[in-house]
Amino acid sequence: METRPKALLVDDDPDLLEVYRETFAALPSQPEIHTAPSGARAIAMLEAVPYRLLVTDLKMPKMDGLQLLSIVRRKFPELRTVVLTSMVDEQFRSRVYALGVDLYWHKPGTEPEMKQFMECLESLLGRESEPGFRGMQSKSLVDLVQLECISQSSSMLRVTNGPFIGSIWVNDGELIDAETEAARGEEAFQEILSWRTGNFEFLPPEPGRARTIFKSYNALLLETAQAFDEAGNTDNSANAMPGQAAGGDTNGLTTLSQHDGVEFVLRITAETKVDSRGLENPERLASWTRQSLERFRTLGEALQAGTLEQVTGLGGRRNVALAQKGHVALCVGWRQTFGAGEIRDRMRKILTLWGS
């Protein structure tokens, strides 16, 4: 078990590193501070020992901060990352946040700024990396719903999970309705509760909202938990797709191929095993998928533009979208009538489900 959180500070200036070390060691969580004079050294240290927090400068020789962050976000997605820089440039700030960095901070010049920065660092060090909803770390949606019902509250809980949005209505402690893009009532409630991470916000209640859920919240939560337990018994793989059966990928691919607009699905595992639905001869397409994803992943690192999200291709015979999650590559064929924007949105939804 980790006792003191570990923080890694990266800067090419040894004097600055020493200042960082002394300053950050005084944080209330008493982090174990390590330093690295270069991006390459930082990556080697991150590979050797798990860290909670990385603080890096942007301007460094050889591997700069953006390059370091591109690699770090891909290889260590759980690591909290902070950029501490003297650059006042909106584009760099946006790119840093686009990389998924937690905090971009202009190097503090006054004591109040320094104090504020230290408070932010302390907050990041204190966060657990367990699944949860931002705003109430390590609380599940079940906890949130129970809290609302037990306290006899009235509210609308809006939950977002990537491209998916769901809403749950509670009136006077009674669970009365739930809605997602595709479902309403109990089915929607169960779908929302299956999301492991995301954001939530409480909105004002809607007293006139029609009731579609008549079971007590306790009964519904129990049923949902049982459904998850049963699903968990048949799907323990981190890269499993929805509906994927234990020990085999057959059902997962079939489920994906049944999404609206999907014409075929092709999946390539780390061992270059190829599974597909709707394709007669998938080998050539699998090879193109692998090479294209690798090509554009490498290009993304050279451009410091962040982790490759997806590649779409439109052609006279087929429309496709490619994406990679962990060591698994996915190529999905989409209906010819879809444009690039629609394919991208639909692919994002499939990827979100795939990662849930």
Next chain:
Amino acid sequence: MGLLSFFSKPARPLLQLHSGSFSLDRGGSVLATTLPSSFPPELIVEIGRCVVETFQAAHAAQLPLDELGVYYPGLTITARELRGGALVFLTTSTSSVSTHKLKTSDL
């Protein structure tokens, strides 16, 4: 304050992304570009090489494509096939990202 003055040091340039376009022939040579001269020419060539190779490999895999979209958090590359070459558009995603990520609730 003497301690805090440590936090500044001379600037070194970082790669700045730009929106713009360029065209390539089938050999990957850049024919024309609207990207600023500060954007490294070797990166333009590298983007072009990736795009042209992907189109050509798709054709060889019996998946002829007219258009490619490559999406990164900070940049979108859109390319249209042009008689073996390509017309490539770069679009940075600066503004929309910054407003979302600066919400205090996300910190």
